[in-house]
Amino acid sequence: MRSIAPVGLSLPTAGEMSEIDARTQNEYSIPELVLMENAGQRIWERAKTWAGPRLEDDALLVIVAGTGNNGGDALVIARAAWLEERYAVAVVLTRRPESGPAAVHAASCEALGIPLISYADAPQDAHALVGEADWVFDGLLGTGLSGEVRGAAAALIEEINTCSATVIAIDLPSGLGDGFHRGYAAVSASLTLTVELPKQALYLPYARPFCGEIEVVSIGFPPQLLHRLESGVFLLSDHDREELLPRPAVAAHKGERGVLAVFGGAPGTVGAPLLAAGAASRGPCGYVTVYLDAELYNAVAARYPSLVIRSLEGDLPLETPISPSADALLCGPGWGTGLDREKLLCGLLEAELPGVLDADGLRVLARLRAAGDIVELGGRWVLTPHPGEAALLCGHKTGALLEHPIETVRELAETYDAVVVLKAHVTYVADPSDEAVYVVDGMNPALGTAGSGDVLAGVIAGLLARGVSPSRAACLGVLIHRHAGAEAARELGWYDAEQLLSYLGRSAVAAGDHRALEAGRWNGKDE
Numbered sequence: 001m002r003s004i005a006p007v008g009l010s011l012p013t014a015g016e017m018s019e020i021d022a023r024t025q026n027e028y029s030i031p032e033l034v035l036m037e038n039a040g041q042r043i044w045e046r047a048k049t050w051a052g053p054r055l056e057d058d059a060l061l062v063i064v065a066g067t068g069n070n071g072g073d074a075l076v077i078a079r080a081a082w083l084e085e086r087y088a089v090a091v092v093l094t095r096r097p098e099s100g101p102a103a104v105h106a107a108s109c110e111a112l113g114i115p116l117i118s119y120a121d122a123p124q125d126a127h128a129l130v131g132e133a134d135w136v137f138d139g140l141l142g143t144g145l146s147g148e149v150r151g152a153a154a155a156l157i158e159e160i161n162t163c164s165a166t167v168i169a170i171d172l173p174s175g176l177g178d179g180f181h182r183g184y185a186a187v188s189a190s191l192t193l194t195v196e197l198p199k200q201a202l203y204l205p206y207a208r209p210f211c212g213e214i215e216v217v218s219i220g221f222p223p224q225l226l227h228r229l230e231s232g233v234f235l236l237s238d239h240d241r242e243e244l245l246p247r248p249a250v251a252a253h254k255g256e257r258g259v260l261a262v263f264g265g266a267p268g269t270v271g272a273p274l275l276a277a278g279a280a281s282r283g284p285c286g287y288v289t290v291y292l293d294a295e296l297y298n299a300v301a302a303r304y305p306s307l308v309i310r311s312l313e314g315d316l317p318l319e320t321p322i323s324p325s326a327d328a329l330l331c332g333p334g335w336g337t338g339l340d341r342e343k344l345l346c347g348l349l350e351a352e353l354p355g356v357l358d359a360d361g362l363r364v365l366a367r368l369r370a371a372g373d374i375v376e377l378g379g380r381w382v383l384t385p386h387p388g389e390a391a392l393l394c395g396h397k398t399g400a401l402l403e404h405p406i407e408t409v410r411e412l413a414e415t416y417d418a419v420v421v422l423k424a425h426v427t428y429v430a431d432p433s434d435e436a437v438y439v440v441d442g443m444n445p446a447l448g449t450a451g452s453g454d455v456l457a458g459v460i461a462g463l464l465a466r467g468v469s470p471s472r473a474a475c476l477g478v479l480i481h482r483h484a485g486a487e488a489a490r491e492l493g494w495y496d497a498e499q500l501l502s503y504l505g506r507s508a509v510a511a512g513d514h515r516a517l518e519a520g521r522w523n524g525k526d527e
Helices: 014-028 032-054 069-083 100-112 123-132 151-162 238-244 271-281 294-303 339-349 360-370 387-394 398-403 405-416 452-466 470-492 497-501 511-518
Strands: 060-065 088-093 116-118 135-139 166-170 191-195 213-217 233-236 259-263 287-293 308-312 328-331 355-357 381-383 419-422 426-430 437-441
Touching: 014 032, 032 069, 032 100, 032 166, 032 191, 032 213, 060 069, 060 123, 069 088, 069 100, 069 135, 069 166, 088 123, 100 116, 116 123, 123 151, 233 470, 238 470, 259 271, 259 452, 271 287, 271 328, 271 452, 271 497, 287 294, 294 308, 328 339, 328 452, 339 360, 355 360, 355 452, 360 387, 381 405, 381 452, 381 470, 387 398, 387 405, 387 419, 398 405, 405 419, 405 426, 405 437, 419 470, 426 470, 437 470, 452 470, 452 497, 470 497
Parallel strands: 060 088, 060 135, 088 116, 135 166, 166 191, 191 213, 233 437, 259 287, 259 328, 287 308, 328 355, 355 381, 381 419
Antiparallel strands: 419 426, 426 437
């Protein structure tokens, strides 16, 4: 996905993060004891800021610490909180660390008089302390976890999850790891303060709900070690949305802003292509035409004056000329999956235009491929499957592909020679021309409403019509959709897909261009 680089924040695997840690110590002579001290102090300061007045004087802070680096960070937090002399602080250890920096910090806590309770020696006391806590800092396990948590750690995780305390996870909630599967035990945190870089494990679809809010805390790793890691996975944010947005030409007319042709709709689902078309028209795209089956035309055409509605008179687009000539296509929202759709889809693909395949368009594509028909997408198309549709396209079970989303989205992109947007509460984007995968965090249940996917497909297709590359359009479209959804949730709470449309325009304009638009002028240049 070189067309959008460099954007995004690297998402390392556990192995990559361990290598960064080792290189920091070995090549840059920054001792592990210093890194641990920095981590604990900065996590504590950020946690206080996040908690604000909720962190009351005399609150009981229980620090749960394992024997690894996260446990050492947790012990630094315990000391920092104790020295403020405002809080009751106690530490629950799985067992006493015997060597290394964590042992140094444990000795310091003990010398200060901070209660240290060993779960191995006094499990009932440890459980009781966690149950009484107002705040719990989870430093039980780190990124090195392989497989499912068992034994004492699993018992402590259960105790944390059943207590009434506010839980803050250090680096990542204990129990999460690169191999996290649905059903594994993990700490459920309100806030995860992850060290230096967010980790891939935090954004696995089954893991993400355990993390709560996620914030990055810098502890002093050399910046040159933190960029463009070998795994090639990057987290996108609103900052990247601003960077990726195309700037309009001052004198652009509707044709120059791009022309999109939308093919969709069937009896009972005609709203889907109209939502998609409405979404495209609320972005940089200047002209949208919706092509409907002839029997739907009369009932729809007069009701949507801002859209051009045309009737499909035959099976192929060649029998119904695309007018005006389109710059991009969108195929599939509410389309149905009748056999006539196969012929029409093949005809659209032969136009050699960029486009988006969504919903029923994906099901027709999967059927064509299963029948052995050669379908050439040529890297020009964006596929937007939800997990069920992705399972249909690749033949894997939905649960399995969500446990391995990075591998799945890469496989789909390579198999279909298309940019793939695997959409869920965490969305993954992959391009067949590059090994990079881009991740967009969602976690907005209000976006889980009927028609939301049609809106996303329309946003991406409108960007394609504007001339944005498929990979860039996919990433930017997901970011615009997410931003609009968040703005709508803040103002409306719950909403429907039609209400979401009104928030797209402001999300599809960069901050500087938005101010220029309000002032009646543009401060941008062409992309």
